[in-house]
Amino acid sequence: MIIIIKNINLKLISEKDHKFLYELLKEREPSTNISHKKMPTFNQHVNFVLSKPYSKWYIILQGINKVGSIYLSKQNEIGIFLKKGSHHAGIGTTALKLVMKKNPKKGYLANINPKNKKSVEFFKKNNFKILQYTYELKSD
Numbered sequence: 001m002i003i004i005i006k007n008i009n010l011k012l013i014s015e016k017d018h019k020f021l022y023e024l025l026k027e028r029e030p031s032t033n034i035s036h037k038k039m040p041t042f043n044q045h046v047n048f049v050l051s052k053p054y055s056k057w058y059i060i061l062q063g064i065n066k067v068g069s070i071y072l073s074k075q076n077e078i079g080i081f082l083k084k085g086s087h088h089a090g091i092g093t094t095a096l097k098l099v100m101k102k103n104p105k106k107g108y109l110a111n112i113n114p115k116n117k118k119s120v121e122f123f124k125k126n127n128f129k130i131l132q133y134t135y136e137l138k139s140d
Contacts (some may be wrong), residue, residue, distance in 0.1 A: 008094040010058035
């Protein structure tokens with residue numbers, strides 16, 4: 001059963017959100033992350049945000065409280081991260097449905113580290129299907 005929470009809204013990020021997004025990034029487990037292994041400095045993070053890396057990037061609001069962020073990449077990949085204490089409350093599912101409603105596409109992707117069991121289960125629960133595991137060999 002998928003729960004939709006009514007007081008969840010999405011707000012496009014602004015300069016006022018840089019600190020919140022950085023604090024949110026600090027909460028991520030490096031072992032389950034695929035986008036970076038090392039925590040950037042605040043200035044590096046701000047430069048990344050200002051580079052507009054995604055087609056849409058939102059703050060997830062529960063009422064007036066910032067509880068996470070969700071983005072849609074230029075390749076229709078969805079990334080979502082919720083603050084600690086905001087998991088298992090239907091917030092992520094509601095935000096996912098909202099981002100897809102605001103940005104209708106023929107399909108969406110979610111690139112997840114297979115070690116990130118919580119994200120794997122979240123996207124499975126929301127009817128995403130596994131496509132592939134990708135492996136890499138780097139030369140020294």
